[in-house]
Amino acid sequence: MQVKAGAGRFTFRGNLRDTRHGWLRLTPAYSLHLVRELVARRTRADLPVLDPFCGTGTTLLACSELGVPCDTLELNPFLVWLARAKVARYDPAAVRQAQALLETAARRALASRASCEWTPPLHNIERWWDRATLCALSRAWTAIQGGDLSPRARDLCRLAFCRSLVGVSSASFRHQSMSFAKPVTPTAARARARVASLLGESMASLARGAALPLPSTRRRVVQGDARAVAQALGGRSYGTVITSPPYANRMSYIRELRPYMYWLGHLSDGRSAGELDWRAIGGTWGQATSNLVHWRAPAAARRGLSSLVRSIAQESAVLSRYVERYFVDMAQHLASLRQLVADGGSIHYVVGNSKFFDVVVPVEELLAAEMKAAGFSRPRIERLRKRTSKKELYEFAVSAAG
Ligand SMILES: C[S@@+](CC[C@H](N)C(=O)[O-])C[C@H]1O[C@@H](n2cnc3c(N)ncnc32)[C@H](O)[C@@H]1O
Known part of the structure; x- marks a missing residue:
């Protein structure tokens, strides 16, 4: 993939000038240009695209504009509504x-x-x-x-x-x-x-x-949990996955989306906000963090991450569990996803690494290893851009074959 610097090419800023893509902003929405490139290069063009972490619906809307069938999954009811509204027909x-x-x-x-x-x-x-x-x-x-x-x-x-x-x-x-x-x-x-x-x-x-009319191709937004994506989508078959999952950086979508969610009636108190974020991968708002105190990774998952988790645990036990839970959840998601991706298909995850204290979490490498363990082949990592936060932080595209 050719990487051009600047101009917000790999960030949400690249989306803002464009029509429905700019309808409502969510800080971690990813680049429309990158999505379009990945759609153009997809291998199994005979099958629909899937985005299991819909967010504001960038993949869904990009596909809809290009006349490419696309399904998407999202846990947060506000974002489900937003994505549906962004691809609806308005007479x-x-x-x-x-x-x-x-x-x-x-x-x-x-x-x-x-x-x-x-x-x-x-x-x-x-x-x-x-x-x-x-x-x-x-x-x-x-x-x-x-x-x-x-x-x-x-x-x-x-x-x-x-x-x-x-x-x-x-x-x-x-x-x-x-x-x-x-x-x-x-x-x-x-x-x-x-x-x-x-x-x-x-x-x-x-x-x-x-x-602006959208071609009348299939587009579906399902509310559900990406850890059980195969059940949520009824075992359909997909040719390409283009997505940006939550990062393991303690960013909370509930925190960002609170004002909309309270006004529109999706949240009524802090407790319901914490409960929803506990169900989200990488969730960290309110109760989601206190629940981590009692959470324990399954023994099999603990082995692969042990040295990283131990380094973070020296500073904070809760944060080490946060990181551990993130990768346990992503492994569960990828195992479920494997059932849906057709032979010859491909998956693309835009993800950032993270840093806790002085420990850099190589999210891209761990995710590539999890893709392999789930049965995807030839995982590869491409560095897209430096993030604006701490100096070691980058954004990557992690891809693998179905
Ligand atoms: C990085 S954002 C996606 C941003 C999206 N690419 C865009 O352009 O707006 C990750 C999304 O995953 C969702 N999410 C977190 N945990 C989930 C889960 N278990 N199942 C489904 N969606 C989840 C979050 O609500 C959030 O909207």
């Missing part, structure tokens, strides 16, 4: 309906002296939005919820709301994971105006993407 009537309701929502957001309506039970919500902004959002959300809409129009309204709520928040997505910027409290009038104008801008941008 002009649905777009007009959404635009009309968003105009009403923007007027409600702008209303001065109006009360605050429902706000989500998000912990420390004032870190995300000042009071005036939060109340303007709450009125817009109530308007969107109350409207009599077709399902597609409702999706567009919710997408516009999601884009806006992050646009007016104190969250900063400039780093690998989300952080909070120093809060600047706008005047109440300015806060209301920002919410209203972002709703309008978001809808205008969504309408442009929604108007």
Whole structure:
């Protein structure tokens, strides 16, 4: 694979300029250009593509745009909804309906002296939005919820709301994971105006993407667990897997997605957030970390990783288990996946290495070894780019044959 430096070629930034790919950002979304290259080079073009870690649906949408059949799996219900919405067909009537309701929502957001309506039970919500902004959002959300809409129009309204709520928040997505910027409290009038104008801008941008037709090829988003991907997808056969699994770096998707998930009703308290992250590979939010204290790797898995795990355990027992569990889960996933990949097919995993204390975890090498152990052949590793975090951290494509 030819690697060109710069221009965000291998990062989510390369996606943002492009139509539906930019509908909602998730920091670890991967490069659209890379996905397109891998789709173009696929060996078993007679069979569908699979992405077992869908995220924001980059592989699914790239395939859909190219008219290539694709199935995808995702554990997180919010991302399942988002991926479905990104590849849905929107007729002009649905777009007009959404635009009309968003105009009403923007007027409600702008209303001065109006009360605050429902706000989500998000912990420390004032870190995300000042009071005036939060109340303007709450009125817009109530308007969107109350409207009599077709399902597609409702999706567009919710997408516009999601884009806006992050646009007016104190969250900063400039780093690998989300952080909070120093809060600047706008005047109440300015806060209301920002919410209203972002709703309008978001809808205008969504309408442009929604108007672009997608070829009518097969595309399916299944909610399920990649550790049991064969059961979740009913034993179908795939020619190519193009995916980016979670990295073993303690990044939590729940943490990143909290604001959307609380507003849209996918989460109602910290406990449900921790439970969902415990089911995610590499999950680390709330209860997911405390559960690791009692977790023990199966004896067979422990042998392969022992020296690495011991080095990390010298500093932190919990983090050594975190790393161990990540590779146990990925091995389980690859063993299940093996049942679905046809002879002559190929798998491609975009993954980053990680570092705990002074121990570099060679995720790419361990994953390549796990692919081999699961029955894939000729694993190979290509270094794609240096990550913006610590100096030894890179992103790789780990591939193998079916
Ligand atoms: C690196 S992200 C994928 C990003 C995606 N390539 C994109 O462009 O948006 C990994 C995804 O795996 C999902 N995930 C984690 N554990 C999972 C599991 N056990 N089964 C299915 N999906 C899981 C996470 O929710 C997250 O969306």
